[in-house]
Amino acid sequence: MGTECHGITFNDTVNSPLFPDVWAEIAPRIAGLPLIAHNKSFDEPCLKKCHEVYDIPYPNYTFYCTLQASRRYFPRLENHQLHTVSAHVGYILDNHHHALADAEACAEIALKLQML
Template sequence: MQNFAAIDFETANSKRSSVCSVGVVICRNGSIVEEIYEMIRPVPDYFSQACINVHGIRPRDVAAADLFPAVWSRIEPRISGLPLVAHNRAFDRSCLQNVFEAYDMIYPDYEFHCTLLAARRLHPELPNHRLNTLSRIYNIDLQHHQALSDARACASLALQIL
């Protein structure tokens, strides 16, 4: 796969609509050409301690951030026509679908590919197929659970295994 947008969301709480950050890495002709990182005021607008412990994002970090529709209006034109790729597409696709629903936006049924599923097929011998494990194996820099770093690692992995 040479042309795609790798995407990663972090959530504020257990609700998949509660995206509080997004990282997008756009690849064209097999190269990373653009990176996008945005903080988002989540819906519902509260943070669970469990999520803060994972990604370190706190309510004060998103207090001045835009709501999802404004953020997506800046991202969507830049990824138009590209398939999306995520590491664990089930999570990221459901975040996207749920936040679209929370704002009564029409979900355009994006084509989604998954580096997690591809890695499971390619490397059944591995004890797990987490992004941090695969990043070590493929020598990819990663600040795990930082949306842009996760999207960048996913893009690098996708360029090698999809």
């Protein structure tokens, strides 16, 4: 299969666990905590849709958005893409669109902006 999303191909995920299995492990670790995304308007609906597809109750997390915050705090940046904003706060995002690398960059931005 030749389709990909953000560099992730079918072969990258074909043997991966399904969302309900992963979520069963993650949910207890984040219970009661806010979530942070660099583009909340994309990530939050995706997470809600995964819950809906697998008929898992969605706990209505508080979501913070580093994209919105970066537009407010750094209005003169050439753009507000994750790699641009992370570089601006001193974090070099070497593996953009890799889930862990993107999450670390987002966390670094949130910490620098004292969002929590």
